[in-house]
Structures are given as C-alpha cells and as structure tokens.
Amino acid sequence: MTTPNLTRRAxxxxxxxxxxxxxxxxxxxxxxQTVAATPTMRGGANNYRPGAPIMERIxxxxxxxxxxxxxxxxxxxxxxxxxxxxxxTTEGHERDAxxxxxxxxxxxxxxxxxxxxxxxxxxxxxxxxxxxxxxxxGGFETVFLRPVMERASDTSLHVxxxxxxx
Numbered sequence: 533m534t535t536p537n538l539t540r541r542a543x544x545x546x547x548x549x550x551x552x553x554x555x556x557x558x559x560x561x562x563x564x565q566t567v568a569a570t571p572t573m574r575g576g577a578n579n580y581r582p583g584a585p586i587m588e589r590i591x592x593x594x595x596x597x598x599x600x601x602x603x604x605x606x607x608x609x610x611x612x613x614x615x616x617x618x619x620x621t622t623e624g625h626e627r628d629a630x631x632x633x634x635x636x637x638x639x640x641x642x643x644x645x646x647x648x649x650x651x652x653x654x655x656x657x658x659x660x661x662x663x664x665x666x667x668x669x670g671g672f673e674t675v676f677l678r679p680v681m682e683r684a685s686d687t688s689l690h691v692x693x694x695x696x697x698x
Contacts (some may be wrong), residue, residue: 566604566605566606567602567603567604567605567606567607568604569604569673569675569695569696570675570692570693570694570695571675572674572675572677573677573678574678575678576660576662576675576676576677576678577660577662577676578626578660578678579618579626579627579660580616580618580660580662580664580676581616581618581632582664582666582667583667584616584618584629584632584633584634585633585634586614586634586636587633587645588635588645588646589633589646589647590617590630590631590632590633590646590647590648591621591624591630591631591647591648592623592648593646593647593648594647594648594649594687595621595646595647595648595649595650595687595688595689596644596645596646596647596687596688596689597617597644597645597646597647597659597661597688597689597691598642598643598644598688598689598690598691599615599642599643599644599661599690599691599692599693600640600641600642600643600692600693601613601615601637601641601663601693601694601695602641602692602693602694602695603672603694603695603697604694604695604696604697605697607694608641609637609639609640609641609642610637610641610670610672610695611637611638611639611640611641612636612637612670613636613637613641613643613668613670613672613693613695614634614635614636614663614664614667614668615634615635615636615637615643615645615661615662615663615693616632616633616634616661616662616664617632617633617634617635617645617659617660618632618659618660619631619647619650619653619658619659619660620650620651620652620653620658621648621649621650622648622649622651623648624648625653626653626660631647633645633647649687650681650684650686650689652684656680656681657680657681657683657684658678658679658680658681659681659691660676660677660678661677661678661679661691661693662674662675662676662677663675663693663695665698670695671697671698672695672696672697672698673695673696673698675693675695677691677693679691
C-alpha cells in the first residue's frame, strides 16, 4: 500500500481551497432566484377607463412610455399583454378619453407607446399604467402603477410589470 506524500504546502493549499469554497457558497447547489410580482400602487387606478383603444400613439406624441412585462417566479417575458397608459399631458387631462390608450407587448414582453409630453398634475409629473386582467385571458392579477418622473422635462418613462399568476 502506498502512503501519500503530504507536504506542508499541499496541506495548507488544500485547507485554504476548502475554506474559500465553503465561504463563497459554492458547496451549495445552484438555486433559481424568484422574481417578485409588482404590487398595485395606491392611486394607480385614478381615472382608469376600461377598454381604452389599442393604438400606436396618443395625440401628437413626442413622449415615449416603454417597459417590459414578465411573469412572477421565473421572470419569463409575456407576449401579447395589454397595457393601458394615461396621463396629464400638454394635450389633455388624465380624465380625458383622448389622454388614454393601450398597447400590446411584443414576443419579448416589451411595450412602447408614444404620447404627448407629460406635465405635472398635483405637483408631480406622473403617468398611470395598468395591466387589466379583465381584458386578457392570461390568468394574471390586475396591476395599476403610478410612476413619478424625476423631472418634468423628461421625454420618456420606462416601467416594469411582473405579473402574478392567479
């Protein structure tokens, strides 16, 4: 039987590698991270209009609202989801029908819709967006969002929806 030839260097390097591996968490099996669902925001449903028409542009445009829609849990993109957008703009108030429109997500779960420049209402430049489950057969919960822009001079807004299956 052969006896292994253990040098001090071999023992120290092996112990160091074992310590480093266990401290880094590499000894645990890989786990998928879950993507949390987007909660509905208070005030997000203000002036919502059920069934707003699907369109490429609201009014004369100039401001872009973009975003993605993904499934909670695995984060997979969701195609064909209907997102409604409305806001107080240079062309109308968020109560006006002409300030509302909807768009559909593409194969990668991306949406974009052009609208007039958003202006402050109640001191804040903000938009309203909705994923309304009543107008979709995808089996997800309704989500209303009310993102506030950093500056009234911003010419775009990006929003992320993560939908919870029902």
